[in-house]
Amino acid sequence: MIDNSSFLKIAKVSKTFSDENGKTPAIKNVTLEVYKGEFVSIIGPSGCGKTTLLRLIAGLDEEYEGDIVLEGKRIEKPGLDRGFIFQEHRLLPWLTIEENVSLGMEGNKENIKEQVKIYMEKVGLSGFEKKYPSQLSGGMAQRAAIARTLIRHPKVLLLDEPLGALDALTKMNMQGEIERIWTADGTTMMMVTHDIDEAIFLGDRVVIMSHRPTEVDQIIPIDLPRPRDRKSKAFAEYRNMVINAFNESIGAYQI
């Protein structure tokens, strides 16, 4: 599944926010290559710049040093070639699920309807087309948000702690769902999380970021067959590896 040609290149990227209180460096000199079809988990202490990195790739935060290049094009503003999943689903409460999923799509109505049907099925929401977001559970709403993004065929899907607001059981279930969608759709995915198990369960590689201003501290490839067994010994070894890397990275800091 993984194509070895680098397709999203993050090269020496730094970002500093300035406001009336002065300058706050968020990211320092981050370099990372993401391969086509890959699932990259990014994990780091809370408050570090990992979300900023994702927002830079999405084009939501602008002006940075270094280069972020997607298929040869430097990223400077938002675009449909990158999908973004926020921590909250951000479905519009006044639109039905199918209207939400097709938001902003143009062209032949029948064609759009057909597409919506395909993607509703992909995220396991068939039959919920006419429901309103308030009638869905948190996990279902987040899946609808994923469908809304995937239907536009992004080259890379950026997930910013997408399961952070869900309860533990729903979360575990959704991790399986995301893996299933990733396998079925083949879209490259980059997910920021602060859940170590989630990072290992989903990632082909786990990127460990340091405390702010954040740098790439360590990259751990996860060489486990999918779907991964959270209870297995190998999984536990990876968990220890990540925790150790974390402890080294943050030193005296607490996660």
Place this chain on the structure above:
Amino acid sequence: MHNWMKYIAKKVKYIFNVAAIPVGLLLLWQILSSQGILLEVILPSPLSVLKALYEIVVDGTLKIDILTSLRRIMVGYFWGVVVAIVLGAASGLNRVVYRFIYPIINVIRQIPLYAWMPLLILWFGIGEFSKVLIIARGVVIPLYLNTVQGIRDVNVQYYELAKVLELKKKTFLQKIVFPSAMPSIYTGLRLAAGNALMAVVAAEMLGGLTGLGYALLQAKEFLWSDKLIALMLVIAVIGIIFDSIIKGIENRTLRWKKTIA
């Protein structure tokens, strides 16, 4: 098995709870009147009020007064809504427009309804135009303010959503900005309806020879306190009908809100 009996008992209890105080007061009022403790000309008995209401219904004057006032309200409300929505939407979406329009609206708002009337009568006489203008003024103020507020309060998160989905300006306004402003706009419409009713009565009292406001004034002149109170009740009923019509439309169009509960 006796569920229906329980249901009826519950309904009766509910009606009793709601109606006990008003009905009790009415009874007390009727008794005090019939005992001669309350002067009929100051506070006529409920039965006299009913009789007066019956009379103005039968002789057709009530119908004419209601229709006259309603027509004025409709015209004033319509133009007020058009102006308020257009100016409110423009001000909510554009800071430059807001800086021009808001101060004007704010000054108009601070000058009470009654204070406008002498000038308007001086300019336009006591004809229909002045009355419609006064009603429209009452409509524009709350609706403008609520429209601006509703549009400004669009969740910032949706702006980011619009960016990542590359929504066109038109789609953004149509699918995000206006739907999210609708609850606030409906609040404005309901406040505006109350203002319109108030304005029409005021306008008709200060100038003119027709409508509910004039009828009230006339009843006072002739000391027809029974008719006066009957007319006041009619105005209350009209107000309640307006409010429930708008509330009904709101519930229909904002169906998504209901599903939250």
